[in-house]
């Protein structure tokens with residue numbers, strides 16, 4: 208049911224404060240927040256609002272988080288679906304689900320539709336891909352139709368994320384579709400320290416814990432991995448019966464997360 212994809216406003220919303228680093232991307236999406244808050248303010252002279260924003264960057268760098276923060280800051284409903292789920296969930300009905308999703312969105316406008324891994328739907332049409340290729344083409348075509356069918360002041364913004372912009376069908380990037388692209392980088396050392404600070408904020412922390420030192424020990428880490436380290440450290444400390452998470456809990460958590468990364472063959476690229 209596509210209606211269930213919408214998270215209504217209310218409850219704990221993600222805001223820009225939850226997103227560490229990413230200063231430039233935040234600045235770029237701040238404009239989208241303005242559009243969503245007051246669409247008519249911008250369209251009164253006949254201009255059309257942007258409908259599609261594509262976030263491009265490696266896994267775990269906060270693309271989903273940033274899209275949620277845009278919804279949170281604007282106070283609008285947020286629907287999230289991943290391109291690969293879309294293809295799996297809706298085999299044979301992908302195109303009609305796209306239509307449903309957009310109909311729902313129009314009813315809830317202003318709102319945001321977020322499509323993670325949009326490359327799963329949006330690969331160059333007619334390309335290789337074996338089974339399911341025809342289905343994907345239909346789904347992509349429907350997505351294009353829907354994006355073209357918006358009235359400019361409807362206030363539905365489609366945000367999408369990919370780490371494979373090279374395989375996207377060029378039609379998706381035309382004016383009026385995902386014509387705004389924002390690139391999201393892996394965090395540098397200072398940004399990693401900020402991400403650590405965001406994620407230790409909810410923990411009971413010993414004074415020995417030093418976000419700067421943790422940032423130095425984690426070159427190549429994305430935000431998702433940092434969040435994981437913080438959580439592991441808190442679990443380890445609790446298991447050790449401690450009353451606060453200490454730096455050595457983080458050290459051990461780091462070893463674990465790094466071992467996991469090596470196993471999953473994600474190479475940690477040398478940096479700094």
Ligand code: ATP
Nearest residue numbers: 225226227266267268269270271272402430431434
């Ligand atoms: P994917 O491409 O794998 O879907 P993504 O870029 O969408 O990844 P998110 O799902 O937004 O990444 O990030 C996963 C989690 O990592 C977030 O929920 C958050 O806890 C943490 N995280 C990632 N980047 C940041 C950041 N810049 N600041 C704070 N937390 C972050």
